Amino acid sequence: MALLNLHDYEAAARALLRREIYDFFAGGACDEITAGDNVRAYQRMPLRYRVLRGGGTADLGQTVLGETLQMPVVIAPTAFHRLAHPEGELATARAAARAGCLMITSSAATTAVEDVVAAARSTGADAPPIWFQLYLQPDRGVTAELVDRAEEAGCSGLVWTVDSPAFGRRERDLRNRFVDLPDGLLCANMVPRGAGGQRRPRDIEFDPGLSWDDLDWLRSATDLPIVLKGIVHPQDARMAVSRGADGIIVSNHGGRQLDTTAASIDLLPAVVAAVEGRIPVLVDGGIRRGTDVVKALAVGACAVGLGRPILWGLAVDGEEGVAAVLELLRDELALAMVLCGCSSVAEVTRDVLFFGPGVAP
Ligand SMILES: Cc1cc2nc3c(=O)[nH]c(=O)nc-3n(C[C@H](O)[C@H](O)[C@H](O)COP(=O)(O)O)c2cc1C
Structure with a gap:
């Protein structure tokens, strides 16, 4: 079967995976x-294009927090890539770097962050960077060690x-009794450093006691930019700005945490308005087509994250x-931009969104 789009990749993966x-x-x-x-909300959003603008082919380049990306797409952090393929995060990092995409590697990666960074760099000197995704652990010593590791690795x-x-209720996993990683795989970033013979990874803990004060603690623990992922409320977006976050990812975790949360693209406009351009806003969840990327940019995201399709x-x-997968999305995005009459990411504005007869933009 020819794999013509990201939906085809899902069908092919489904046929292959246990x-x-x-x-x-x-x-x-x-x-x-x-x-x-998350997916349907993009499908429901009509576009409205401009013609005869003479812009030529589209330039997809974008800068996010000082990082130059070849397209406004980042790899969202997802756990356990070696469940999908034996090379796991190493393969993802190399492919992302080849495409000029920034990859966010997960705390729950099955490959250590040092090796993920090295894999990206192995593709060439101009490889885009790796960011590290963190779940703040109740034990600050454990979190500080993770932050140090990510920094030293070159994130x-x-x-x-x-x-x-807290951890979302995933009923498919409960039904399948999918509770542990298969033998031979582990959360490589959670293996304590200097553990000698004792190589058992720590469990990732989810802490209901976390608060905005923990952002102050994280700020004191690192000089790296801190991006908050999972902000959906405009008031939290304002808090993020005022408490010194460097960026926001509007995300409902791909619908894996609080079910019936609104689609992330529907949550984006209020967050963008609240932030007033002071820090970059990204969005993830449901991106499956180049036109979805156009819509997210039009609403005000500087880039989108891609989870499951990867x-x-x-x-x-x-x-x-x-x-x-990245090449398909790039080609679709380039085509969608040209058909919208946009020759650069900056030209993708709310003007390409159609709000319906009689509805004010
Ligand atoms: C299998 C899987 C594992 C995930 N693991 C993490 C994770 O470890 N950390 C995290 O912040 N988000 C995680 N996410 C959420 C993604 O970062 C992202 O928010 C979501 O997948 C975007 O939606 P999409 O899959 O529709 O693109 C995971 C998502 C999936 C599907």
């Missing part, structure tokens, strides 16, 4: 309303996932599969 692994990647919380709405940003004071590419053909 059921419980496909379900772990694809699933959301409870009734999976939000997981589905250029920290992404603190703030939407997880895992589908990885499952289908390792590094080449991830590269193919």
Whole structure:
């Protein structure tokens, strides 16, 4: 079967993966309303294009927190890439770097952050950076060690996932009794440093006691930019700005945490308005088409994150599969921009969104 789009990659991955692994990647919380709405909300958003603007082919380049990206797409942090393919995060990092995309590697990666950074760098001197995704651990010593590791490995940003004071209820995993990683795989970043013979990883803990004061603590623990992932309320966005966050990712965790949360693209406008351009705002959840990226940019995101489609590419053909997924999205985005009459990311504005007859933009 020819794999013509990201949906085809999901179908191909589904045919290849063991059921419980496909379900772990694809699933959301409870009734999976939000997981589905993230995708459907983009499909419901009509576009309205301009013509005869003479812009030529589209330049997809974008700068995010000082990082130069070849397209406004980053790899969202997802756990356990070696469940999809034996080369796991190494393959993802190489493919992302080849495409000029920034990758956010997860705390729950099955490959250590040092090795992920090295894999990206192995593709050439101009490889884009790796950011490290963090769940703040109740033991500050453990968190400080993770931050130090990420810094020493060469990561250029920290992404603190703030939407997880508890672990979402994933009923597919409960049904499949998918509770532990298979033998031979582990959360490589959670293996204590200097552990000698004792190589057991620590469990990742989800802490309901976290508060804005913990951002002050994290700020004191690192000079890296701190991006808060999982902000959906404009008041929290204002707090993030006033408490010194460097960026925001509007995200409902791909619908894996609080089910029936609104679709992330529907949550984006109020956050963008609250931030008033003071820090960059990214969005993830449900991006499956180049037109979805255009819509997110039009609403005010500087870039989008891609979660599951990366895992589908990885499952289908390792590094080449991830590269193919990114190339498809790049080609679709370039085409969508040209058809909208936009020759650069900066030209993608609210003007391309159609609000319906009689509805004010
Ligand atoms: C299998 C899987 C694992 C994930 N693991 C993490 C994680 O470790 N840390 C995190 O911040 N987000 C995690 N996420 C959420 C993603 O970063 C992202 O928010 C979401 O996948 C975006 O939606 P999409 O899959 O529709 O693109 C995970 C998502 C999936 C599907």
